[in-house]
Structures are given as structure tokens and as C-alpha cells.
Amino acid sequence: MRIVQLIDSLHPGGAEKMAVNYANELANHIEESHIIITNQSGALADQVHANVKCKIFKRNKFNLFLIIVNLLIYLKKHKITAIQAHSSSYKWAKIIRTIYPNIAFYWHDHNGNRLDWDEVENKKIIQASKYFTGTIACNKTLLTWAANNLLTDKTIYLPNFVSVNSEIKVTTLFGDNEKRIVCLANFRNPKNHSFLVQCFIDSEISKLGWSLHLVGNTYNDAYFNEVKNIMDAHDESSVFIYGLCSDIFNILNQAQVGILVSSYEGFPVSVLEYGLTGLCPIVSNVGFMPELVHHLKTGYVIENNNSKQLIEAFKSLPVSDQWKNLAENFNKQIITNYAASKIITIFLKQLNE
Incomplete structure (x- = not known):
């Protein structure tokens, strides 16, 4: 298997951290693990392991078409079999599955406020979901929402996990060591x-x-x-x-x-x-x-x-x-x-x- 984690950026956040965690851990279990950042890098880039193939695109309103072309070329070149798209990266589903219908596309929802989220944005997700192979939810509430609303038959509940990544000790906290x-x-x-x-x-x-x-x-x-x-x-x-x-x-x-x-x-x-x-x-x-x-x-x-x-x-x-x-x-x-x-x-x- 060759799996890509798809995420907008690597600025610190829950979805971004899990994209990195999945990429790092999968590298020990499958043939190739990739992470593609479609907008900009960030502090979490330093936590991506050396055995993960990492590609960063710097998107703007002038180069979107070029990024789409290069993204599709990348997927074909590396013979990607599955994509795990985190949060707002669901927007790539239609483009990718239209060109490469054999690539599995799983959308991973991390939004704890999904039920009260912007109605227009949720409608966009529902419309895009007909191109999903399946949906991954990080809690039972999101799982229920996906099962009741999204146009895909496969909904998966997967709790988050934690990984210890190598880091350089920089920060010393103030205050009493025990309090x-x-x-x-x-x-x-x-x-x-x-x-x-x-x-x-x-x-x-x-x-x-x-x-x-x-x-x-x-x-x-x-x-x-x-x-x-x-x-x-x-x-x-x-x-x-x-x-x-x-x-x-x-x-x-x-x-x-x-x-x-x-x-x-x-x-x-x-x-x-x-x-x-x-x-x-x-x-x-x-x-x-x-x-x-x-x-x-x-x-x-x-x-x-x-x-x-x-x-x-x-x-x-x-x-x-x-x-x-x-x-x-x-x-x-x-x-x-x-x-x-x-x-x-x-x-x-x-x-x-």
C-alpha cells in the first residue's frame, strides 16, 4: 500500500498533528507513506520522519491550476493507492477521483463542532462526499453525523493516537518544579x-x-x-x-x-x-x-x-x-x-x- 496524508498546512493544530502522526506511523507498516501539504508548511514539518515522502505546495490564487496538475502527476508517479484527506482537504476529492477513480479517498473529520458548523460549508462536504470511498471520524458524534448525512456507505470510527517524535529541548518552564x-x-x-x-x-x-x-x-x-x-x-x-x-x-x-x-x-x-x-x-x-x-x-x-x-x-x-x-x-x-x-x-x- 502507498498512502498519502493530505492536509492544507503544517501549522500546529489537531488535524495537522494527526496527519503527521499517521504519516510517521504508517511508514513502519506499508510500502510507502507520503504527506502532501497543499498550501503552506509550518512548525510541524520538523516532526515528519525521514522515511516519509513529503511534498509541499505553496498555493495562491495564481498557481492553483499548476498545483492541481503537479498533484495529479505526483499521485500517478508514486502509484498512490489511498488518500487520507484531513479536514478541509475534502475539497480535492472530486478532482482526484475523477482523474484517478481507482485511488481510494478517505475523508478524516476532526471538527468537534461539526453539528453546529456553518451550514453552507457542511453542504459542500455533503456534495463532495459522493466522491469519498469512506469517512473517518475521531469521535462517535462525528461518526453519527457522517452516517446520517454523507453520501458514502463506509463510515469508520478511529480514535486519535499519540506518538513521541524526536525534538530538541529548548523551553524551560518558570515556576516551582513540582507545581x-x-x-x-x-x-x-x-x-x-x-x-x-x-x-x-x-x-x-x-x-x-x-x-x-x-x-x-x-x-x-x-x-x-x-x-x-x-x-x-x-x-x-x-x-x-x-x-x-x-x-x-x-x-x-x-x-x-x-x-x-x-x-x-x-x-x-x-x-x-x-x-x-x-x-x-x-x-x-x-x-x-x-x-x-x-x-x-x-x-x-x-x-x-x-x-x-x-x-x-x-x-x-x-x-x-x-x-x-x-x-x-x-x-x-x-x-x-x-x-x-x-x-x-x-x-x-x-x-x-
Whole structure:
């Protein structure tokens, strides 16, 4: 088998990270693994393994036709048998399947807000789906939506998995070595940074040495400015913003708690990364997270935007070692259920059926 991961860019994000993870892991299981980026590269390019064939197109409104031609030539030259198109890359289905109908085209949906997504965009996906061989959903809600709406008979549920990629240690976190809470999320909706920072401040656990570390791409916009304004208003010195970082596992190995309190999610890879590195998770009950983290068994699960519950979770950290047991339980669960080799085996079996 020769499989291509198709993605718009390699800027850090959930869909982009999974495209890289699939490309890297498949390289150990099939004849050739490829990843094609149709718009622009990004920080995740450094995580693509040497045994993965990588092609990057820099699309603009003037060279779209040339990219289409070169993409089709690439697929034929490398005798590609299947394409796994992530998120907005579904748009290539009609062109590719019209020219090369024998190439299997699977669309991988990562959008945790699909049910409330733009109706026009969803209609475009439905129209394109008649060219899909099948659809891959990262949680059961997306699977149901696909089965009820898309014009393809094959719908596959595949949970995300986590892989450790080689990285150079660059980032050193501030604060007490044993009292760090980290959030891996780009500064944009629906990641709820303002809510997170306000609840951390209101919990007052910073007075006991705990600190909050925000890692993710920042944008000079109203969302980011709101977070900064909250910090400035409280003269907060225990919340640290690092921006975009490439040494994620190095960062996580310096923390004790991983948090993600988004207002909606699909299947966040960051929470898997928390588990793999032995962090105690604090998450909101959206998307796949309630199935991934079980309250007071493998972490803390709060209701969406419930400040009281989040503050209580924060306050519990300094007064008990319970979070250490939860972290250990979560680590075991992730290693057992979300190992890359296990998910890849299921994926290849589904493609061959």
C-alpha cells in the first residue's frame, strides 16, 4: 500500500498533528507513506520522519491550476493507492477521483463542532462526499453525523493516537518544579483561555506556589488581548505565556497537571500527550473528552464553562496527593488504549475490507 496524508498546512493544530502522526506511523507498516501539504508548511514539518515522502505546495490564487496538475502527476508517479484527506482537504476529492477513480479517498473529520458548523460549508462536504470511498471520524458524534448525512456507505470510527517524535529541548518552564499546570492550545476559539486564566487567578493557588503555563500560537487579536488584560488587571505573575513551541514533550515533562477546558472539541491530541507523559488531566466535558477522562478516576472533568467546578479542581491540587494517583491511572489508560500501533492496525484493516 502507498498512502498519502493530505492536509492544507503544517501549522500546529489537531488535524495537522494527526496527519503527521499517521504519516510517521504508517511508514513502519506499508510500502510507502507520503504527506502532501497543499498550501503552506509550518512548525510541524520538523516532526515528519525521514522515511516519509513529503511534498509541499505553496498555493495562491495564481498557481492553483499548476498545483492541481503537479498533484495529479505526483499521485500517478508514486502509484498512490489511498488518500487520507484531513479536514478541509475534502475539497480535492472530486478532482482526484475523477482523474484517478481507482485511488481510494478517505475523508478524516476532526471538527468537534461539526453539528453546529456553518451550514453552507457542511453542504459542500455533503456534495463532495459522493466522491469519498469512506469517512473517518475521531469521535462517535462525528461518526453519527457522517452516517446520517454523507453520501458514502463506509463510515469508520478511529480514535486519535499519540506518538513521541524526536525534538530538541529548548523551553524551560518558570515556576516551582513540582507545581506546574500546562495548557497546550493555540490562542483562539474554542480553547477558552480567558475562562481558564480567570479561574486560576480566582482559585488563589498561586499563593501556594502553583503556576499556569500557556503554550500555543498567539495572534495579535481581541482573543489574545482579552487574556492579557485579565493578567494585567490582577498583576498576575504566576501565569506564563510561551507562544508556539516545538519541544512539546520536553515541556510536558516539566509539568504535573495538563489542562484543556475548551467550549467544544473533537478528539484533542494534547490530552493524549498529557497522559503519555504522566500528567493529571483537567478537562471540560465536551467532544470525546468525557470518554477519554473519567472524573476522579483518571482526572478531573468539569461541565463546560463551569467556573465553580474548575476553581474547586484547582483548589484540590495543593491539599491532596489525589492528582498523583489520577495521573498514574490516566497514563496506564493512554498506553493501553491509544497506542499508535493499535490504531494503525485497525486503520489498515478497515482500508482492506
